[in-house]
Each structure stands twice: as C-alpha cells, then as structure tokens.
C-alpha cells in the first residue's frame with residue numbers, strides 16, 4: 569500500500585471510531601435520561617416515599633395489617649360506595665380489572681354487575697389476595713379472580729379487559745408511568761379507565777394529603793399515557809370520579 573493510501577485508511581478508521589463513540593454516548597445519554605427523568609427523589613414528607621412523579625410525591629402503600637378499615641361498617645354511608653359501583657359504565661358480560669383491589673370491597677360488588685363476565689382483583693400484597701380468596705369461598709362467588717401484580721405491572725394480558733377501575737390506590741403506585749402503560753395495553757380499544765381518588769382540592773379535610781389527588785394532577789398523569797379524558801364526576805361526597813378512555817382506534 570502506498571503511503572498516501574495508508575494515511576487515507578487511517579483517517580477513515582479514525583472517523584468511523586469517532587462516530588461510533590459519539591453514537592454510543594448519545595444512546596447512553598438517552599437511556600440515562602429515560603430512566604431518571606420520569607421520577608425524582610427528594611426528602612420524604614410524612615406518609616410519603618420521597619419519590620416524585622410529575623411533581624407529586626407518591627404515598628406509602630397501605631399495609632395489609634390495616635385491611636379491616638377497608639370494610640368498616642360506615643364506609644358505604646361516608647363514601648357512598650353504592651353510588652360509585654352503580655356509576656361504573658358496565659355491561660353484563662364485561663371483563664373488568666380492579667387494580668389495587670385490597671380485600672375486594674369493590675371487586676365483589678362489581679362482580680354482581682357483570683354476571684357473564686369476570687373481575688380480575690389485582691393487588692401487590694398476597695395477604696390481601698388471600699383475604700379475597702377466603703371471601704370468595706365463603707360467599708360462593710365464581711367470577712372474581714385474584715391476580716398478584718408487580719409494583720410496575722398488574723400482569724393482565726394485552727387487550728383482555730373492557731374496563732379498569734382504581735379506587736383509592738393510584739396515589740400509592742410506586743411506578744405510575746409503568747403501571748399506566750401496562751393498563752393501557754390491557755384495555756381493549758375503546759375501553760374505560762375509572763380513577764377514583766379523594767379530592768386534594770377539598771381543604772375541609774386537610775389530613776392525609778398524599779392519599780389524595782387533584783383533578784388537574786390526575787388528568788395530567790393519565791392523559792400523558794395516551795388516554796382521552798372524558799369527564800370528571802362529582803356525585804361522591806369525598807372523591808373525584810374520573811372517566812378516561814383508551815381511544816377506539818389505537
């Protein structure tokens with residue numbers, strides 16, 4: 569090889585190496601940004617995790633040791649859970665998911681509204697699901713199925729449910745973005761996502777602020793996933809009832 573050719577080959581090799589390193593750098597930078605930009609860590613407040621998502625501090629998960637409060641006798645009167653169940657847009661044959669089901673307070677009530685369908689009761693605490701299984705057996709209910717979810721994925725199959733509802737649980741999701749993406753995938757196109765959360769705007773009940781959500785925050789977090797916001801209903805005494813939809817065409 570002539571000296572000129574050797575110089576040219578060396579220059580070319582140098583250029584290829586420079587571009588390769590730049591490409592690796594920029595891919596690495598993007599990856600780092602993707603995994604860190606979604607969540608932020610700050611000093612935790614009381615009942616908080618110190619993990620922030622879209623400006624909101626994520627709350628601690630309610631322990632199964634406190635499960636009895638989920639079916640305290642005054643709950644129906646205080647929260648009008650009867651109105652909540654009646655307002656869910658359901659058909660008799662719908663397959664439904666109750667995410668953050670706890671002891672299945674809502675799963676069992678909703679199961680009666682979908683006698684030809686199924687309610688998947690999803691929770692990350694096996695103790696909660698064990699309690700659901702006990703109640704299922706005792707009451708001979710055959711259309712509630714328990715499912716142990718991961719903190720970042722409820723484990724539902726793609727396009728397997730017509731409606732997902734989340735009551736008093738969304739604010740506890742440690743990975744709301746990943747959970748939201750998985751819920752979007754699990755819903756059939758045109759399916760509804762119902763989010764029920766204590767109203768953060770309500771200053772007459774200032775306690776437990778992290779266990780609440782404002783309408784603005786909820787809409788911001790859910791629409792970023794690709795859901796359409798349809799309406800926010802205010803018929804419940806303490807909670808927002810937000811209705812979202814996976815677009816029919818996606």
Ligand SMILES: C[S@@+](CC[C@H](N)C(=O)[O-])C[C@H]1O[C@@H](n2cnc3c(N)ncnc32)[C@H](O)[C@@H]1O
Nearest residue numbers: 630638668669670673691692719735737740741
């Ligand atoms: C306050 S309880 C509400 C239970 C039920 N929805 C009710 O209203 O009776 C919140 C539940 O959400 C569950 N949870 C928290 N993060 C979760 C996640 N990523 N996936 C599924 N369940 C979750 C907790 O284990 C807990 O049982």
